[in-house]
Amino acid sequence: MNENAKNFPKRGKGGRSPKNDPAAYRYSVNFTAVEHARFLTMFEQSGLQSMARFIAARVFGDEFRVVKIDRSAMEYVTKLTSFYAQFRSVGTNYNQVVKELHSNFSEKKALALLYKLEKATIELVEIGKNILELSEEFKEKWLQK
Numbered sequence: 001m002n003e004n005a006k007n008f009p010k011r012g013k014g015g016r017s018p019k020n021d022p023a024a025y026r027y028s029v030n031f032t033a034v035e036h037a038r039f040l041t042m043f044e045q046s047g048l049q050s051m052a053r054f055i056a057a058r059v060f061g062d063e064f065r066v067v068k069i070d071r072s073a074m075e076y077v078t079k080l081t082s083f084y085a086q087f088r089s090v091g092t093n094y095n096q097v098v099k100e101l102h103s104n105f106s107e108k109k110a111l112a113l114l115y116k117l118e119k120a121t122i123e124l125v126e127i128g129k130n131i132l133e134l135s136e137e138f139k140e141k142w143l144q145k
Contacts, residue, residue: 087128090124097117
């Protein structure tokens with residue numbers, strides 16, 4: 001043995017360590033164009049990332065989950081959420097407006113402006129009720145599907 005060789009540690013082969021139970025058995029299936037399109041649709045609906053896992057799940061009878069995304073429902077929820085945030089910001093600023101009215105205007109002018117603010121607030125309450133009604137209708141339609 002060479003004297004230089006004993007100073008260096010033993011090196012392994014490198015690479016990935018072998019699996020305990022490798023999946024080495026492969027099968028081939030041929031589809032027609034229609035069957036292939038149907039297969040791809042089912043694969044996309046499953047939401048799985050790997051086609052191999054999808055096929056194995058179908059063969060062994062695992063539960064088949066379909067993930068459907070309703071674009072119109074997502075858009076509705078997104079818009080409703082942003083509208084609700086705007087609606088909430090109006091309520092947050094309401095107290096600040098009232099304080100500024102009392103501190104910067106005479107009592108008579110402040111009362112007149114508060115009256116206008118009260119009318120606008122009543123309109124906002126009606127809009128809030130409409131939002132809730134639309135949300136309930138949406139929820140009923142969504143749960144029926």
